[in-house]
Amino acid sequence: MSTKEVLKQSFAVKSKIESFFTGNKIQISSDGRHVFTACFDVIKVLDVSDGRVVNEIKSESDDNIIAFGLSADDQYLVIGHQSGLLRQWVWEDRRLVRTWKSIHSGPIVAIVCDGTNRLVATGGVDSSIKVWHLGHNYCTHNLKGAQGVLGAIAFSPVHSDDSYYIYGSADDYSVHVWDLITSRHVTKMDGHCSKVTAIRFSIDRQHILTASRDKLVIVWNRSDHQMLRSIPIYESLESLEVIDGRRVSVINALQSDKLMATAGEKGVLRLWNYGTGDLLYTQQNSLLAVKQESGEEMNEKIMNSQLITQTLYSEELSQIVIVSYENNILFHKIDDLSPVKQFVGHMDEVLDIAILGANETHIAIATNSPNIKIFELNSLNCYLLKGHTDIVLALETYPSDPTLLVSSSKDNVIRVWKFADSLTEARCLYYGSGHTHSVTSIATPYIRCQFVVTGSEDTTLKVWKIPKKSTDDSSDEKPTALSAKYTQRAHEKTINAIALSPNDQLIASGS
Incomplete structure (x- = not known):
């Protein structure tokens, strides 16, 4: 008796490795469990433990995402789209709360939520910052005075009934200060001679730190917005983080009081004392930095591959998370800056x-x-x-x-x-x-x-x-x-x- 020969067989997909990050800034939840990334017109939520996508936020229309922000309580995502629309989501159950027009005369490039979970600021290419109330569905402020694309925005961690400052930097290289209580442009902090890429606050909230592509970090007094010191970093900077030095084992405990980490074009993390301007430690085992032989010139692709575009400090994980130019996400221990894991965000064409x-x-x-x-x-x-x-x-x-x-x-x-x-x-x-x-x-x-x-x-x-x-x-x-x-x-x-x-x-x- 002859048996029937099987000519074909169907296979089910067991698992997939696919793109989850195509650009823009990432966000990490305060509990350190999830990373939020933009992938074309979808927000993807990754489990930090294994890098797998556990949730996706997608609108009905194919409208690419150009910026997004996560509320301080990790409940809401505010997403800016190429069409000029803003959407507020409760991300855990993928519930759309509301949709509204940004009223920027051009694309949005930055979205930042404040610490009260009530306000969100959007920065655009139209030289303005608009502040929105998440509960009452209206624009509370239209802040002007800067020139160019407003790519760096930060709410002050300290506020009262008399003043609540918001900081923003555009293409004029200044850090502008507005008071949300009076809606007044208070001052601008001049000192950089290239684009400011990061605005951070010291742990004691007494100082403001700004990083720039002019290879400088400037420390400012928060009370009067005067420059205290300018620290040469010797590389074009894309980000900086203020760190609790008590968690870092590779530096002297006496120098851990005022600690910051910088990152940029060289592909390594470096620790500095921003009180004295001293370099304390340089990362020894970077997964991004390319070893260069004596006299060898690196082409543009190699130089870009080691560029760090963003850093995030997670106190819950005790790790620094960095994002590379090639959309890779890397996790590092805070105590010695050693790499823990790496997730590749965008595969491009597989050859x-x-x-x-x-x-x-x-x-x-x-x-x-x-x-x-x-x-x-x-x-x-x-x-x-x-x-x-x-x-x-x-x-x-x-x-x-x-x-x-x-x-x-x-x-x-x-x-x-x-x-x-x-x-x-x-x-x-x-x-x-x-x-x-x-x-x-x-x-x-x-x-x-x-x-x-x-x-x-x-x-x-x-x-x-x-x-x-x-x-x-x-x-x-x-x-x-x-x-x-x-x-x-x-x-x-x-x-x-x-x-x-x-x-x-x-x-x-x-x-």
């Missing part, structure tokens, strides 16, 4: 993937980036392999050793990476730089890790010999250069695919 490890617990992904993303499938924690200087095009592992990964790139180079048994870290063992154009395809042998075959836009196939020394050897810091054993012009145009026969004796190529 290739490879499964890693004997138990297939990790995957490597090549996207429109020089960095290779390594995901742990159980937690979605991710780390980056850095070494290529242009977009990575292809990835391949060795069937006989799934802890070895080969990558190729538009920088005309291939690299062989060796992972630790836990797959939590890897280093580059070898590199090959014989192709004259982008290396577009890779094939690895089935039986032994003795060679690798590559195809390129230069129309050639190359067979690279892997040295006989053990691939477990980790004594050398720098990768070893490979030499091509064979080179053959195989096609008239770009080689797009390569395959090896199961006995490793034949090579098939497609163009």
Whole structure:
């Protein structure tokens, strides 16, 4: 009796790795359990423990989000859309409370909620800040006096029946001060010579700290808004945080009274005493900073990949959360600034993937980036392999050793990476730089890790010999250069695919 042969089979999706963050500022709940991000026209709520999306806030119309703010009690989200509409949501049950027009004559770029849970301020490209009452559905203030895009806004943490200040900075490089009680422009604090990117308050609420792309942090007296000191930071700054120094173990306890953390173009966190201006500690193990060889120049893509665009300090987690230019979210311990985890917010176009490890617990992904993303499938924690200087095009592992990964790139180079048994870290063992154009395809042998075959836009196939020394050897810091054993012009145009026969004796190529 013949049995019916199954010609096809359907598969259900077990899990997905997808984009959840495409730009703008993020928010973190006061209890440290959730991170809020904007992804096109959706607000996504992530569980900090594993990086998975647990809630989504989406309006009926496809209206991209350009800014949003979280209330101090973590109850409300106020979302600004490209259409000029503002929407207030109770995010936990996805209930829309109200919708209204922003009445800004242009896009909104910043939304900040105050500590009383009653007011929200919106900053626009029209040189104005508008303050809204969340309970009574009207605009309480239309604050003018600044020039340009109002991207940095902060409510004073101290207020009374006589005064309640709000601070804002635009393209005129000044920090403007308005009194919400009198609706009057009180003063402006001049001192920076480039865009102010952050406004923070000291723990004792006696000082205001401002960071700028002019590589300065300025400390101001909150009572009279006079400058106390200007601290040179020696990098263009995107953010700063005031930190409780008692939680930091890497600095002297005597210097922990007035502590701030700065971040910007160099991709590292640095701790300073803003009372004296002294640099106390520089992060030693940044996941963003690119190691630069002597005399080597970094291209724009590499420089941007290490840029920190935002920082958040979570007292509940005792961690500093940073956001990178590539929309990655990284968590760091506050006591020594060591990295805890990283979530990749935006995948862009996926060019290739490879499964890693004997138990297939990790995957490597090549996207429109020089960095290779390594995901742990159980937690979605991710780390980056850095070494290529242009977009990575292809990835391949060795069937006989799934802890070895080969990558190729538009920088005309291939690299062989060796992972630790836990797959939590890897280093580059070898590199090959014989192709004259982008290396577009890779094939690895089935039986032994003795060679690798590559195809390129230069129309050639190359067979690279892997040295006989053990691939477990980790004594050398720098990768070893490979030499091509064979080179053959195989096609008239770009080689797009390569395959090896199961006995490793034949090579098939497609163009």
